[in-house]
Each structure stands twice: as C-alpha cells, then as structure tokens.
Amino acid sequence: SSELTQPPSVSVSPGQTATITCSADVLAKQYSYWYQQKAGQAPILVMFKDNERPSGIPDRISGSSSGTTATLTIRGVQAEDEADYYCQSSGNGIVVFGGGTKLTVL
Amino acid sequence: QLQLHESGPGLVKPSETLSLTCTVSGDSISRSKYYWGWIRQPPGKGLEWIGTIFYSGGTYYSQSLKSRVTLSVEQAKNEISLKLNSVTAADTAVYFCARLGDPNGNYFDSWGQGTLVAVSS
Numbered sequence: 001s002s003e004l005t006q007p008p009s010v011s012v013s014p015g016q017t018a019t020i021t022c023s024a025d026v027l028a029k030q031y032s033y034w035y036q037q038k039a040g041q042a043p044i045l046v047m048f049k050d051n052e053r054p055s056g057i058p059d060r061i062s063g064s065s066s067g068t069t070a071t072l073t074i075r076g077v078q079a080e081d082e083a084d085y086y087c088q089s090s091g092n093g094i095v096v097f098g099g100g101t102k103l104t105v106l
Numbered sequence: 107q108l109q110l111h112e113s114g115p116g117l118v119k120p121s122e123t124l125s126l127t128c129t130v131s132g133d134s135i136s137r138s139k140y141y142w143g144w145i146r147q148p149p150g151k152g153l154e155w156i157g158t159i160f161y162s163g164g165t166y167y168s169q170s171l172k173s174r175v176t177l178s179v180e181q182a183k184n185e186i187s188l189k190l191n192s193v194t195a196a197d198t199a200v201y202f203c204a205r206l207g208d209p210n211g212n213y214f215d216s217w218g219q220g221t222l223v224a225v226s227s
Contacts, residue, residue: 033213035153042202042217043153054215086153090212093166095143095155 004087004098011104018074020101022087025068032070033088079105108132110203110218117224124193128186128203135161136181141211144188146199158211193225
C-alpha cells in the first residue's frame with residue numbers, strides 16, 4: 001500500500017454538502033474505508049468497501065470511488081458531523097491510513 | 107456486545123519496552139476467527155497502523171515499526187498483546203486496539219477507547 005492523500009481541512013455551513021477526498025494509486029485496485037473521529041474519542045467506521053454503510057450510520061453519509069480517488073460525501077451537514085475523517089486502505093495484510101481531514105461546521 | 111479495553115503502563119522510560127494488553131469481551135477470539143489490530147495516534151496527529159494479528163497468531167506489521175514490534179494472542183485469556191521495544195519520545199501516543207471486520211482483515215469495525223502512553227524519563 002502507498003500513502004493516502006487527504007485535504008487537511010474542509011469547512012461547510014450547516015445544511016450544506018461536505019466532500020472529502022482520498023487519493024492514491026492503490027485505490028484503483030483496492031477498496032477504501034472511512035472513519036469518523038470526534039475529539040477525545042476512538043474512531044468509528046462510517047463507510048466500508050467504498051460505498052457500504054455500517055448499520056447505524058445515517059444515509060446522508062455516502063461514499064464513492066473512481067480511479068485513484070475515493071470520496072466521502074456528507075449531505076445536510078449538521079454540527080454533530082464536526083470531526084476528523086480518515087480514509088484507509090489495505091492490501092496483502094498491510095494497512096495504511098490517510099493523514100486525516102478536519103471537517104469544520106461553520 | 108463486543109468491547110475492547112486497552113491496558114498497560116501510562117509512562118515508559120526511553121529505551122525500554124512498551125507493553126499493552128487488549129482485553130476482548132462479548133466475543134471469543136478463538137471462536138470468532140477474526141483479525142485484530144493495533145493503531146496509534148500521537149497527540150494532535152493522525153492514525154498510524156502498527157500491526158495486525160490473526161486469531162491463530164499470524165501477523166502483519168508496519169514496515170516502519172517491524173523491527174521493534176511483536177503482537178501476540180492469548181486465546182485462553184481472550185487477550186491481544188503489543189510489545190514495542192527501544193521506545194523514544196516519538197512513540198508517545200494513544201494506542202488503540204481494534205477488530206478487523208471482514209475475513210481478509212481489511213478494515214476496523216470495533217475499537218477500544220484507547221490508552222495514552224507517554225515515553226519520558
């Protein structure tokens with residue numbers, strides 16, 4: 001696996017749509033996974049295999065992947081969505097995380 | 107309900123060995139046949155994968171930490187252990203254990219709360 005590149009920060013107003021990208025050559029052949037981490041808490045899985053939501057994750061959070069870029073989209077952003085978001089991929093047992101994106105709700 | 111709890115010393119001296127245990131409750135490591143992993147997060151920084159271990163003991167390690175890390179499984183105690191030797195201040199971090207949620211060990215679906223380990227004399 002190689003490095004996964006994320007923007008350090010994304011800012012949106014409540015009710016708007018937040019888009020967080022994750023780029024790496026390996027994403028063309030490996031799945032992406034996404035985690036949400038709120039301050040002082042452990043991460044939680046919000047998306048797996050590019051676009052599958054774990055139970056309990058609202059459907060306004062969605063994922064996609066095209067070529068070498070995976071995208072996490074949060075529609076109708078709420079104050080509770082303010083958090084750090086990390087993408088992750090894996091191959092042949094090796095796991096790699098992106099650097100994380102801080103989502104700020106203005 | 108699956109729960110993971112990390113435990114161990116909160117302070118380790120430079121050059122010594124960091125040892126942590128992850129106690130799993132709500133599931134049996136040996137019966138469930140999952141992969142289990144350790145991840146760390148230095149203060150104010152991002153997540154770093156340390157390594158992954160299969161319930162039967164097979165391991166994968168981060169290339170950057172491979173020379174200093176050992177993961178092990180204690181099935182009878184339902185525990186996963188991490189040892190990181192020759193620590194420096196750069197190893198100061200919150201250490202998380204987590205379960206990998208698919209048969210191939212690709213992603214983490216359950217996490218412990220994490221434990222902060224500081225490396226300082």
